[in-house]
Amino acid sequence: MPNKQDISNRADIATIVSAFYQKAMQDPAIGPFFTEIAAIDLEEHLPVMYDFWENLLFQTGGYRGGMMYKHIMLDRQQHLTKEHFARWLELFEAEVDTHFTGPMAEDMKKRARSIIPSMQLKMRPTMLPLTERR
Numbered sequence: 001m002p003n004k005q006d007i008s009n010r011a012d013i014a015t016i017v018s019a020f021y022q023k024a025m026q027d028p029a030i031g032p033f034f035t036e037i038a039a040i041d042l043e044e045h046l047p048v049m050y051d052f053w054e055n056l057l058f059q060t061g062g063y064r065g066g067m068m069y070k071h072i073m074l075d076r077q078q079h080l081t082k083e084h085f086a087r088w089l090e091l092f093e094a095e096v097d098t099h100f101t102g103p104m105a106e107d108m109k110k111r112a113r114s115i116i117p118s119m120q121l122k123m124r125p126t127m128l129p130l131t132e133r134r
């Protein structure tokens with residue numbers, strides 16, 4: 001793709017996130033979380049995802065929160081493994097790189113990568129080294 005630019009607004013976020021969902025929902029490994037387990041309504045879900053990313057990248061304050069709770073509940077229905085997260089990240093980063101390049105694109109990938117360990121920790125708090133008994 002010639003002349004790739006950096007992410008600069010909500011429309012750019014929508015380009016990445018909607019394309020990501022097209023792929024993720026058809027993916028044999030993680031697709032069923034979206035299509036069966038949570039059975040999301042894409043028309044409702046996508047604007048929430050745009051709010052989430054717009055708030056992270058441009059501090060719009062538009063996302064109401066509750067992301068961690070939703071994934072904890074998802075994980076209780078069907079365990080979200082490290083392989084699932086690796087696949088999610090692979091698809092997500094590929095989508096960012098397909099459409100954009102620059103500091104914001106790097107920031108978006110970095111934020112996605114860094115949210116994963118905290119999500120995993122919230123799902124399995126007993127794995128925290130601090131909770132180790134002496």
Ligand code: HEM
Pocket residue numbers: 030033034038040048049052065066067070071074080084085086088111112113115116119
């Ligand atoms: C294996 C990895 C993942 C899977 C399978 C997955 C799947 C899902 C599903 C099915 C929902 C809809 C839940 C519902 O509405 O009940 C959801 C919501 C969401 N996910 Fe993920 N997710 C994953 C990782 C991530 C990561 C790493 C992030 C952030 C970087 C993220 C951000 C979000 C957000 C912001 C929502 C919207 C929550 C809300 O409705 O407020 N997800 N995810």
